[in-house]
Amino acid sequence: MxxxxxxxxxxxxxxxxxxxxxxxxxxxxxxxxxxxxxxxxxxxxxxxxxxxxxxxxxxxxxxxxxxxxxxxxxxxxxxxxxxxxxxxxxxxxxxxxxxxxxxxxxxxxxxxxxxxxxxxxxxxxxxxxxxxxxxxxxxxxxxxxxxxxxxxxxxxxxxxxxxxxxxxxxxxxxTPVVDGFTAGSFVDSTGFELRFRLHRPATGNSRRPLVVTLHGGGEVADNDLTQLTGNRIAVTFAKPERQRTNPAFVLAPQIPLPRPMDGPDGTDWTDARVNAATAELIDTFAAREPVDPDRIYLVGLSSGGRGIYHLLPKYPGKFAAALATSGWGEVSAMERITHVPLWTDHSIDDPVVPYREGRFGKPGTWTLMNALEATGTKVTRGEWANNLPKAEFEARSRALLREARAAGSHVLFTSYTAGTTTPSPHFAWGQTYENDVVIDWLFAQSRRGA
The missing domain is CATH 2.60.40.2180 (Immunoglobulin-like)
Structure with missing residues (x-):
């Protein structure tokens, strides 16, 4: 390892x-x-x-x-x-x-x-x-x-x-937390191989949630490590203090080199081989381990966020909720995910995945949330600075969540004011996975309550 x-x-x-x-x-x-x-x-x-x-x-x-x-x-x-x-x-x-x-x-x-x-x-x-x-x-x-x-x-x-x-x-x-992940690989029914890292919770006699993390484009590699160390998307769910509150399996697949890149908009998670292997990996793992099938969550950033907007409509009954940061997708797909609890966020001044225009002709989060709202789904929106102190940042998230619950809304959208996301406006996820309000919201979701 x-x-x-x-x-x-x-x-x-x-x-x-x-x-x-x-x-x-x-x-x-x-x-x-x-x-x-x-x-x-x-x-x-x-x-x-x-x-x-x-x-x-x-x-x-x-x-x-x-x-x-x-x-x-x-x-x-x-x-x-x-x-x-x-x-x-x-x-x-x-x-x-x-x-x-x-x-x-x-x-x-x-x-x-x-x-x-x-x-x-x-x-x-x-x-x-x-x-x-x-x-x-x-x-x-x-x-x-x-x-x-x-x-x-x-x-x-x-x-x-x-x-x-x-x-x-x-x-x-x-590397604390990272060293606790097991390295593995999975070959799907077509012969395509995905490497992955896995954190196992203390299961006892209970079934546990499964968090599937989709890394960004910069973590595509053959090292089976960068999907953990490139950012805190997987690590945040496996850290001891989070596992004490929400014990869960954390599954972090890594897209291999050479990059497949056959997706319709230049992201590997939309590659037919990659998303089919990812879905088969999730199903195979959940069938063999004590996973709660009603609490499988999908989280991702950048091209991983794009992967969420691709996988959710393709497998609409698989996931209990999703977190998508700095992503982009297809307007036509939004009508197929109206039932999925979703919390999205994006920096207004993101130059890599523009907030409205997205990438490769596929719109960004702002446009996708408008399309979701056009289906009759209530989207609860908030905007604040991404560099607020943690306590104030979480207070804003808590207020937004109260507003959503009062309105009967299961879709939340946080926008970050221009000039407040560092070191790059694209890195909106800097506080997302440190935000206990958002993570607690995710673990509270279940298909049983849908």
Whole structure:
């Protein structure tokens, strides 16, 4: 599985240094062992990466592993205590350390605890923070050198870990939530293959919802990873806090290379082979796993949003609800999805998939919602800035949902004011999948209630 840790031979044992350790300081005194008896040797280091809402996949921390627990007895670690240098894409540059603390696990925490790890948090805004290139993951194993340049002391001033001239290099890459997805593939009845990633919930004796995520055009690849790391569409449904509230299967297929692109409007999800294989994958999975057939949800962004507007009318009885962001579709198809609960959103100034005109002669969300309304379906509309603080953003969504319920409407449409969607007006999904109001609405939908 790409990105999973590989525990190497790296160790700083008493009196010995392996070839993985890099000296970044002055030459050591003749024949003196760099790690003396009684000290706490470094055993390895892992990068901790994060899939962020807007800036994709980034290295946000390093966890250095020691042989024995690190207990500073009330002491703290200054960010200046560690130097972190990354060599990414052939370029070598420092990373900005923002926090450091001992912890019991290689994970970021609000408050650390004495344990075998020291977690070093890094500024995700650093220019060299990315964990992927345009599509594929960057080769990050052993790409980072981490050196402790100041003594780590207790509150009383006793040295717990002395500074060292040696840097440890990471021997693994950890991506919380993403690492919990299983990699798989499915060959449909025509012989067409789709790779996918799958998150399994704690099922017990209950049937669980199934969330199917359709990635954007930039995540078409053969790595079976970018559909998770390119944005938070799948990750948001699998994160622990969401699974505690709404345990669900999360199925994330990936369109393969070479791009099929036989769809009528330049999007792979409308390719006959891709959408047929996707539908067959969903049916096959739901028949073999404890899936609640009345709670299968379809979510997608950009060309994935286009895929929703293509799949919903083609399989009108399959899905309980859908979320479509920055998509486009066909006016004539809207009359076939009037019964499907739908929450759509789009930036008014989107230059990639224009809000009204869409792409390839197929209209954007604003025009599609007008067409849906022309069928007699009530569409509840709202507009606000996409860069509002989370609490205010959700308050606007909550008010829109109250308005929809009062009007008996099951279709909601959020427009984002021009100039408020960053880093690109196309990326309307930055807050969509962080919005608990929208996600709670989705899980409340069921075909039993249709």
């Amino acid at each position: 790409t990105g999973i840790s590989r525990r190497g031979a790296l160790a700083l044992a008493a009196g010995a240094v392996t070839a993985q350790v890099v000296s970044t300081g002055p030459p050591a005194a003749a024949a003196s062992p760099p790690v003396s008896r009684g000290q706490n040797p470094v055993l390895g280091a892992d990068l901790i990466t994060t899939v962020t809402p807007r800036d994709n996949w980034r290295v946000t921390a390093v966890a250095v592993r020691y042989a024995d627990p690190v207990d500073l007895r009330g002491g703290t670690i200054a960010p200046s205590a560690f130097e972190v240098v990354a060599t990414v894409g052939g370029q070598k540059a420092s990373r900005t350390v923002t926090r450091a603390y001992p912890n019991t696990a290689p994970e970021v925490a609000e408050r650390g605890r004495p344990g075998q790890y020291v977690v070093i948090e890094l500024d995700p805004a650093d220019p060299n923070a990315r964990a992927s290139g345009a599509v594929d993951p960057l080769p990050l194993d052993r790409a980072y050198a981490i050196r402790q340049v100041e003594d780590l002391k207790t509150r009383g001033g006793a040295v717990v870990l002395p500074a060292t001239p040696f840097a440890v290099r990471n021997d693994g890459v950890l």
